[in-house]
Amino acid sequence: MTDDDPFADLGETLEDEPDDQTQDTKEASESAATEENPPQEEVKQRNPMIDTAFSYEAAKQRPFYAREETIEEFDSWLKYELERDLNRQGYQNIVVREMTDALLRTVVEEDLVEEVAERFEQARGPASSESDE
Structure with a gap:
């Protein structure tokens, strides 16, 4: 040194x-x-017809706020339409987190901005009626 x-x-x-x-x-x-x-x-091979796409731990639960009627319709659609259709296709062990994830990805990937904006506007009503008074 x-x-x-x-x-x-x-x-x-x-x-x-x-x-x-x-x-x-x-x-x-x-x-x-x-x-x-x-x-x-x-390593056990994953069976897509039985095994879930991702674990509960991998999911992040986020609250969303909607009218009771809308939530009831959504829950009914999820359980009696989507889940039943997936079951007919042979899927088992269907969990809400997977269906919700698929729904959110569909809205984003299909770029449904115009459709969602239209529903938003319908709920608000005509924008010009209250502002003109």
Whole structure:
């Protein structure tokens, strides 16, 4: 080590480490990787007709506010239309979080902005009637 550079001998120190310590470290990390990632044959294959798309823990519950009548119609549609249709297609273990997720993705992916805006406007009524008075 020199007075000018306190880290000048750092490379020499690292090079002087015994190879067996480095080998132990490699073996430990390989062992941990094997335990974390079991061979493919041990991983249970997911059956899309029975197994849910994502776990309850992966879902985030968010409150939304709507009129009681709208919620009742939605719940009825979800249970008696969508769930029944999915069941006819052979799906089992159908959970609300999956159906709600599919519904929200549909609204976004199909870009239903105009349709949703139209329903919003219908609920509000004509914008010009109250502002003209």
